[in-house]
Amino acid sequence: MxxxxxVEGVFLERPNRFIAKVLIDxxxxxxxxxxxxxxxxxxxxxxxxxxxxxxNPNRKTKYSLISAYKKDMLINIDSQVPNEVVHEAIIxxxxxxxxxxxxxxxxQKYKNSRFDIYFERGNKKxxxxxxxxxxxKDGLSMFPDAPTKRGTKHxxxxxxxxxxxxxxxxxxxxxxNDIHKFTPNYIxxxxxxxxxxxxxxxxxxxxxxNSLVTRNEITIGKKAEVLL
DNA sequence: AAATCAGCGTGAACGCCACT
DNA sequence: AGTGGCGTTCACGCTGATTT
Numbered sequence: 001m002x003x004x005x006x007v008e009g010v011f012l013e014r015p016n017r018f019i020a021k022v023l024i025d026x027x028x029x030x031x032x033x034x035x036x037x038x039x040x041x042x043x044x045x046x047x048x049x050x051x052x053x054x055x056n057p058n059r060k061t062k063y064s065l066i067s068a069y070k071k072d073m074l075i076n077i078d079s080q081v082p083n084e085v086v087h088e089a090i091i092x093x094x095x096x097x098x099x100x101x102x103x104x105x106x107x108q109k110y111k112n113s114r115f116d117i118y119f120e121r122g123n124k125k126x127x128x129x130x131x132x133x134x135x136x137k138d139g140l141s142m143f144p145d146a147p148t149k150r151g152t153k154h155x156x157x158x159x160x161x162x163x164x165x166x167x168x169x170x171x172x173x174x175x176x177n178d179i180h181k182f183t184p185n186y187i188x189x190x191x192x193x194x195x196x197x198x199x200x201x202x203x204x205x206x207x208x209x210n211s212l213v214t215r216n217e218i219t220i221g222k223k224a225e226v227l228l
Numbered sequence: 229a230a231a232t233c234a235g236c237g238t239g240a241a242c243g244c245c246a247c248t
Numbered sequence: 249a250g251t252g253g254c255g256t257t258c259a260c261g262c263t264g265a266t267t268t
Binding site: 016017018019032033034036054060061064080 | 235236237238239
């Protein structure tokens, strides 16, 4: 997945979760933040960032904040892109666990919810829910970075889908390079962590991959270990 | 303490009208 | 009836304040 029109900037502050004050070429600019999560460890004053210039004249901001450095590690914080990266990887048969699917559709409704990806493989059908992981500490990645009722609900729905004969996957995409371990964030959201265990016991397959992140690209990386 | 709600920017989805 | 264009609404991502 390649971003067009990427420019470099410096993060200053974030008055609310949608917008940030930054410097581009030394000039102050108000930009859109593509991630409404906390990202507190990442978005600190003076941090080098990359932004995408928008050509949509109706937008209130000319740029979207896509990625940022934490120390010397570049982290993609675009919360819409993991979905696309995983879809792309599936289509290109890059995932051994999800190979040779004969039908793939995004944003498929199931009961009163919606999963990111629906697929058919032989006579099996399944759903994949994709989550982006941006939180990392000492080489260990974690999700969520804030309590997520929605995430827990998605897990319950995957469990439900499995009870109804579907396959169910939770796909965690670490939005940075070279992180090889993942664990649910017990401290921030114990309910989610416990539900993840329950989902695992119920047969939901938990997959985790890292990414290859550059200033203008994010693609699927290597498989990471899931520690429950 | 838990549940609800407003708020914000974007882009997709939707609805409507004016045309073929 | 079908299509294209335009404007409007809504879901999504989430926090923090407010209400129960």
